[in-house]
Amino acid sequence: MTITTDHQATIDSALRVDGVQLIGGEWVTSGTGRTIDVVNPANREVIARVPRSDADDVDLAIKAAEKAFPAWRDLDASSRARLLFRWADLIEEHNAELDSLESQEVGRPSWGPPPMANQIRFIAGQADKVQGVSLPTRSTGSLGLTLREPYGVVGGVIPWNAPGPMFANEVGPAIAAGNTMVMKPAEDAPLTPLALAKLALEAGIPAGVINVVTGYGHEAGAAIPADPRIRRMGFTGSPQTGRAIMESCARNLTPLHLELGGKSPQVVFPDADLDAAIPAMTMGITLNTGQVCAAGSRVVVHRSIHAEVVERLAAQMRKVTVGPWHQQVAMGPLINQKQHERVLSYIEIGKEQGAELVTGGGRPQGEEFGDGFFVEPTLFDKVSPGMRIAQEEIFGPVLSVIPVDDEAEAIEVANGVDYGLVASVWTRDIGTAVRASRALQAGQVGVNTPIGAGTVIGGPFGGYKNSGFGRTMGADSVLDWTQVKTVSMQGAPIPRG
Incomplete structure (x- = not known):
């Protein structure tokens, strides 16, 4: 092993969010008045501080998402796709800043251009490809079809190891399908998700469509799946926390997907x-x-x-x-x-x-x-x-x-x-x-x-056994954030002459 080191370098960026979180399009503090230090793992220096939120902050975020949902759901899919493509363009324009920001909070060396812009573009291309099917009927005077509709307000909790790509993988498909989202990033690495949310607002994605609540898992994180207004959940993390998330979802019969690690x-x-x-x-x-x-x-x-x-x-x-x-x-x-x-x-x-x-x-x-x-x-x-x-x-x-x-x-x-x-x-x-x-x-x-x-x-990503269930990243990623409605349409009888 070769060891290389020198003094800490910090890159300041307009994308760095300090002391606030995103609820309903507004950058706000927590009602608790408390904050959490985001620490550079290489030297334990404080990079920034984020709100230490609780269930009351989550409640405000859910209300903001509920308010934004009808208009976002009813926006035509091609218009949603255009906004996501614009978001991807802005992410690409800020690749260097996003890469250094995630490197600082996670501690990893640079991986080169971050993947988030391409992730969002892949998802945006699916937004207006969400299709139902026609169904056979027993009568020539009726039609049968299926519609794919968003769930409504959905939730996500992501870990700290790759916060930018994780944020894109969860938020992108969810909002492309017409849902609005409340996301809780890991308290150790929330800065890149907050920066991506800032760029989403700049891209024109309406206020309340993406809400990012910061805090600890047992406080802000646990409050999201526990709320019956959350109609679908996505979680990536440990099996122990995944079980707790699933138990909360089970009480509300909330569908979810889990990605829980591996031993490859x-x-x-x-x-x-x-x-x-x-x-x-x-x-x-x-x-x-x-x-x-x-x-x-x-x-x-x-x-x-x-x-x-x-x-x-x-x-x-x-x-x-x-x-x-x-x-x-x-x-x-x-x-x-x-x-x-x-x-x-x-x-x-x-x-x-x-x-x-x-x-x-x-x-x-x-x-x-x-x-x-x-x-x-x-x-x-x-x-x-x-x-x-x-x-x-x-x-x-x-x-x-x-x-x-x-x-x-x-x-x-x-x-x-x-x-x-x-x-x-x-x-x-x-x-x-x-x-x-x-x-x-x-x-x-x-x-x-x-x-x-x-x-x-x-390639669809997800696991067998205790690695969880459900898939992300694939061609069906947007479909996974929709629910199917069957419509049976009976025409009026043809009048006899």
Whole structure:
């Protein structure tokens, strides 16, 4: 591991929102009068403050969304699409600011141009393609058809690891379908969502269509699904919080989709192209410091190439540069102290349960890293499938290598966790790729790519098992925010002459 650091750099931007949230088109404080510090994970310096809202603030946001809904619902779909395209153009114009803002609050190095503009354009193209169908009837004097209509006021809660793309994935399809939305971003990283909402207003999306309420999950976040006026929910986060969200929705019979994380296997067969696989798998676990739901955290490798894979992974992981967001590095800090302690505790658990620590395993050395939430890229070998580091989502740059003897065992180990979000297969053989793609229990399977569907445009994203249910990002993403109405139309009898 190479460590790179220097003094903190902060880029000021007109998009940075401080001390307020968006309700009904107005930038307002919370009725509680309290705020939450948004902290730079590289040095714990306060970047901004946002309101610490509660159920009363959520109530105001829902009322604003209710007020905006009739006009937004009745606006023709092509006009909604034009507003979303304008929003996407403004996002693209501010790409550099949005990238630096998210980098600062999440702690990640720059990924290049953010994806949100293209996400919104993809969604905008679907807005006026929402269609019903004609239905057969028993009489020539009647017509049968279906209509797809928005739910009304809908809600969303998103995590901190990729707040900009998460915001676009939830808000974009929901409002394209004609709904109005109340969104609660994570308290650790709310600035990029607030900036995107600011650009939505500038694009002409009416006041109240998008409302962003900031605060803690147990206060503002919990109040959204608990309210019966919310007619559909979207949530991305941990299984524990997902269960709580689902329980609240169940009380109100509110439909929802859940994306709840993963423990993604990288299944490496003897004929794999290791020159391609090794750097890709390293990137797949160190991208965003491993704080990616699709991160390939388990290498399930055939025993015949096990030693070579471990040696080459260790060498590659030692090359990963670590430092603050504004440096030309590959990996930044973890998001906060709680996550820092969590990842370090899992490393200790791995050692205690008998896994062999190959590289990493601690904090970077040096006084300049004392205040940041940095951790070394970490590789464990000789991991058995039942160990906690092989079963539980760590959400950090910790990679476990599990040797297997044949294809059947590889599939059994890959599927032998509670999660089923993403899986990858590394092989040159098309037969092996087909068999493994069918056998793996995951919502996305990538062949010779480290994170699911990789570069596929419009690939539906979501999981099996405890990774949740429902899909985002696909061609049906706008349809998923609509409900179906069947219309039976009986014509008047033809008068007899």
